[in-house]
Amino acid sequence: QVQLVESGGGLVQPGGSLRLSCAASGRAFSDYAMGWFRQAPGKERVFVASISGSGGTTYYVDSVKGRFTISRDNAKNTVYLQMSSLKPEDTAVYYCAARWKLTTTLPSTYNYWGQGTQVTVSS
Numbered sequence: 855q856v857q858l859v860e861s862g863g864g865l866v867q868p869g870g871s872l873r874l875s876c877a878a879s880g881r882a883f884s885d886y887a888m889g890w891f892r893q894a895p896g897k898e899r900v901f902v903a904s905i906s907g908s909g910g911t912t913y914y915v916d917s918v919k920g921r922f923t924i925s926r927d928n929a930k931n932t933v934y935l936q937m938s939s940l941k942p943e944d945t946a947v948y949y950c951a952a953r954w955k956l957t958t959t960l961p962s963t964y965n966y967w968g969q970g971t972q973v974t975v976s977s
Contacts, residue, residue: 856880856952856966863948863971866940870975874935876950876968884908887957888926888933889964892946892973899949901959903935913959918944940975947972 862874876888889904903914903924912924921940926933933950948971951964958964 856883856886858950858952858966858968860948860950860968860971863973865974865976867977868941868975870940871936871938872940872973874937874948874950874971874973876933876935878931878933878952880931883931884928886952886954886966888924889951889953889957889959889961890924890933890935891949891951891961891964892944893949893970894946897946899961901961902948904957904959905933906957907955911957913957915959937973940973942975945973945975 857879860876866872884907890902891899892902893899905912905924909926921938923936950968952966953964
């Protein structure tokens, strides 16, 4: 069983930065691939970024490449999403998720989810 708690969301102006954190409880954090997803009002939850258990492999949706960076600290059981050059279209609730071993981009393949943190990009 893995419990996830996100933090770091908020209101930021276009072009600004935020760092989201996701703290995990439970054992063997490094055995879990981690993902960040987001859901805008009235839209489906979609993939943003993922990272393998070791941190050696990462994936990003095209719209955030070069602006967002996913990373993890297995000693602290935490995964991060550094977001820069934020745009109004990045506004959404951001969720972190965990799945055993292999990283994927499909929300349905992740077993554990956090409660979400709101990110609003607006002037």
